[in-house]
Amino acid sequence: MKRLLSRLLQLVRIRLSLWKDIFYFHKLTIKYNASIHTDNDIEKMQYTLLRENHTIEKGLSLKNPRKGFGQQKVLKLLKRLNKYFDVYGKTDKEFLIYPLGTIKHYIHYTKSTGVEIPIIEREYKILMEKSGFVDVKEQGGIIQVSKDEILKKCNSSFESLLNSRHSIRYFSKETVTKDIIEKALNLAQRTPSACNRQGWHTHVFQGEESVRLIKWQGGSHGFEDEIRTSILVTANLKAFLYYEIHQAYIDGGLYAMNLINALHSLGLGTIPLSCGFTHDKLKGLADFDIPKNEVPIVIIGVGNLLENFNVAISKRKNINLTNKFH
Known part of the structure; x- marks a missing residue:
């Protein structure tokens, strides 16, 4: 009987410990997950922008990218990069260099296929001037x-x-x-x-x-x-x-x-x-x-x-x- 009771108590302790850890991780996730209040935290926003930037790189690295692919995604990325500069430009402006380099590569690639993208070019130029960068290397994209x-x-x-x-x-x-x-x-x-x-x-x-x-x-x-x-x-x-x-x-x-x-x-x-x-x-x-x-x-x-x-x-x-x- 004592052995059975001891075993039951042990199972209760294990279950309580599991629930405590699950609840603790739940609290951490609610507080730090990048889907929640994304733009209120510079790290969350940077990680999210890197993910969105990589979507463009992935498209470029396909065997046969669809002609003119990804224009809406690039415009969305430019819009968010603009917001990043407005909110966090004084804290870490250099972060913009990588995604701007990817967009520059995307513009050159897309135009080389005969597709004109004047709106993207205009928005890219505006952000470049706004951020104060004279030029950026095509450090994103493909090789x-x-x-x-x-x-x-x-x-x-x-x-x-x-x-x-x-x-x-x-x-x-x-x-x-x-x-x-x-x-x-x-x-x-x-x-x-x-x-x-x-x-x-x-x-x-x-x-x-x-x-x-x-x-x-x-x-x-x-x-x-x-x-x-x-x-x-x-x-x-x-x-x-x-x-x-x-x-x-x-x-x-x-x-x-x-x-x-x-x-x-x-x-x-x-x-x-x-x-x-x-x-x-x-x-x-x-x-x-x-x-x-x-x-x-x-x-x-x-x-x-x-x-x-x-x-x-x-x-x-x-x-x-x-x-x-x-």
């Missing part, structure tokens, strides 16, 4: 890289491995073999995990099933049919204890990045596709035979490289902006 260049760099050193990896949005028609996927999976298995539990799982989809998964994810408009091989990385909630409610995402994220680097080291192209969705959206994974106890971490689109292809520049921040020595 062309080659398969030979990638293959030379991806295994020469760890530094070259990281610097030569790009998110790739179109591939050759050559099928990715099971052998090379298994080799990458074995390499990624070296990922460290909390107490060596290795709570990650992978689900490999090929052909039309891969395309169906990519279409469910919904963030690859314009190149869904390119991704004929995809790997859904999940983490098993059964691997973690009551005080580790975020550990599944930490271990799963570590594994996913190692798998991406492993695939890249073997000469394959990859693109990570977010699974950061609401519960209603995630219920759709049941259609792909994914157990409820597995939380999705990321979908990795995989393919063989073409001889030459375009990639988004995706300029990285200086570490002074992302690091603090204590």
Whole structure:
């Protein structure tokens, strides 16, 4: 009887602890989530603008961008950049340089296809004059890289491995073999995990099933049919204890990045596709035979490289902006 009572009390404590952590995270999310009072916080606004800027870069990096694509998105971005300058220009005006460089690239690209965009050009010029920038480099947008260049760099050193990896949005028609996927999976298995539990799982989809998964994810408009091989990385909630409610995402994220680097080291192209969705959206994974106890971490689109292809520049921040020595 005492043992049963003790066990019941332990279960009550565990449930109370879980609810406390859930409530605490709820409070943090309400306060800091970028969807709430976005423009009242410079960091929230900057992160949101970077996301909107990358939408333009993604469009430019497709195999065959639609002629004149993205005009409304660029105008929307210019409007928000104007607001950013009005509210935060005195605090961090330099932030504008990257998205302005992307828009400059977009203008040159779009005009080169024979599409005139006078309204965008006018709004861009107004913001440039308003912000006081004489000129900005085209540091956003796309660059062309080659398969030979990638293959030379991806295994020469760890530094070259990281610097030569790009998110790739179109591939050759050559099928990715099971052998090379298994080799990458074995390499990624070296990922460290909390107490060596290795709570990650992978689900490999090929052909039309891969395309169906990519279409469910919904963030690859314009190149869904390119991704004929995809790997859904999940983490098993059964691997973690009551005080580790975020550990599944930490271990799963570590594994996913190692798998991406492993695939890249073997000469394959990859693109990570977010699974950061609401519960209603995630219920759709049941259609792909994914157990409820597995939380999705990321979908990795995989393919063989073409001889030459375009990639988004995706300029990285200086570490002074992302690091603090204590």
